[in-house]
Amino acid sequence: xxxxxxxxxxxxxxxxxxxxxxxxxxxxxxxxxxxxxxxxxxxxxxxxxxxxxxxxxxxxxxxxxxxxxxxxxxxxxxxxxxxxxxxxxxxxxxxxxxxxxxxxxxxxxxxxxxxxxxxxxxxxxxxxxxxxxxxxxxxxxxxxxxxxxxxxxxxxxxxxxxxxxxxxxxxxxxxxxxxxxxxxxxxxxxxxxxxxxxxxxxxxxxxxxxxxxx
Ligand code: SAH
Numbered sequence: 001x002x003x004x005x006x007x008x009x010x011x012x013x014x015x016x017x018x019x020x021x022x023x024x025x026x027x028x029x030x031x032x033x034x035x036x037x038x039x040x041x042x043x044x045x046x047x048x049x050x051x052x053x054x055x056x057x058x059x060x061x062x063x064x065x066x067x068x069x070x071x072x073x074x075x076x077x078x079x080x081x082x083x084x085x086x087x088x089x090x091x092x093x094x095x096x097x098x099x100x101x102x103x104x105x106x107x108x109x110x111x112x113x114x115x116x117x118x119x120x121x122x123x124x125x126x127x128x129x130x131x132x133x134x135x136x137x138x139x140x141x142x143x144x145x146x147x148x149x150x151x152x153x154x155x156x157x158x159x160x161x162x163x164x165x166x167x168x169x170x171x172x173x174x175x176x177x178x179x180x181x182x183x184x185x186x187x188x189x190x191x192x193x194x195x196x197x198x199x200x201x202x203x204x205x206x207x208x209x210x211x212x213x214x
Contacts (some may be wrong), residue, residue, distance in 0.1 A: 003210060006046045013048050014066050021070035022101040028066055029096045033059075035119055036089040043182050049100045052087045055109050057206055060152055064203060065092050070186060071200070079147040083165065085135030085150035085174075085208070090116030100148070104128075104137040108212040136210055138165040146170060153208035155179045163188075163195060175205040 011029045019025060034045035036059055041051050050058040070090075080101040081093065084209065087093055087107035093116060097102045109115040110132050119132050133140045142208040145167040154175035162172055168191035175181045183200040 006123050010048060010062055016065055017063050017067075019063070019066045019070060021073060022067075023099060024066050024070045024095075026074065027069075027095050028062060031091070031094050031098070032123075033062065033091055034174075035122065036091040036094075054176065055112060057088055057109065057112065059089045059091055060205075065095055068092075068150055068183070069095055069099065071183075072096075072150050072171055073175050074171060079168070080152065081146045082148040083135075083139050083146040084150050084152070086206075087113055087116045088152060089128065090119045092150070092152060093128055094120060094123055094125055096150070097128050102127050102129070103132070103147070104139050104144075106131045106133045106139065108132070108209060110133055110205070110212070110214050132212055134210055134212055136208055151156045151172070151175065152205060154178070154203075154205040157184065157210040158184070159208075166195075175203045178207065181205060 001073060007029050011025050022088040033043040037045050044051060048062050050061045053059050082096055082103050083098045084093055084103055087105040093103055093105045106130055113130055120128055131140060135136045136159045145165050147167050147170050149162055149172040151174040151192050155188045156177060166172060166188040172186040174184055178192055180202050183203045185198045185200055187196045
């Protein structure tokens with residue numbers, strides 16, 4: 001179930017679907033997805049599908065995790081600070097933590113955040129800051145900016161705060177819409193207040209909700 005062959009098969013599927021960033025594929029191959037799921041579902045961990053993680057939420061499909069990560073990383077260079085909105089079970093967080101210097105991850109459902117923190121500790125990934133907060137408002141610290149922002153929940157429209165938290169040349173990858181969502185890429189042009197937006201592909205995410213729950 002968790003054998004190298006099973007994981008390699010998943011990686012091959014991602015390659016077949018067009019994921020080409022070698023570092024991203026290597027990280028997916030080496031990250032145990034089964035530890036992010038309840039035992040009853042862990043036998044399905046290496047299928048390329050989203051699965052329930054409780055509280056009405058889902059672990060993202062490996063294809064979408066890989067795709068969003070490779071878009072975020074872009075042509076190259078390492079990103080130093082990345083904001084993740086919607087920690088969920090922490091799988092995307094774990095993938096990011098192996099590819100960028102530091103991850104700042106917000107989740108609005110407290111028990112999910114607690115579990116994710118524990119899993120990342122088990123994987124000895126220590127370069128992540130977790131906050132229980134509404135990610136529609138960005139990272140709660142005033143003046144925080146990020147080279148990359150990745151959202152795993154879909155707003156109807158991109159919240160203004162996320163634009164303001166992009167560093168010069170910063171990159172935002174986010175699903176936008178309600179019934180029909182489009183994965184959207186926003187790049188801040190240098191240190192200006194100009195942003196280039198590109199619509200990439202149809203996707204299905206849970207909605208970005210406001211406020212937090214205990
Ligand atoms: N990458 C995660 C995706 C989880 S689903 C994983 O693979 O597990 C998206 C997550 O976004 C859910 O956990 C949901 O609670 C969270 N979410 C929704 N709206 C949010 C908001 N405004 N702020 C922070 N997290 C939010």
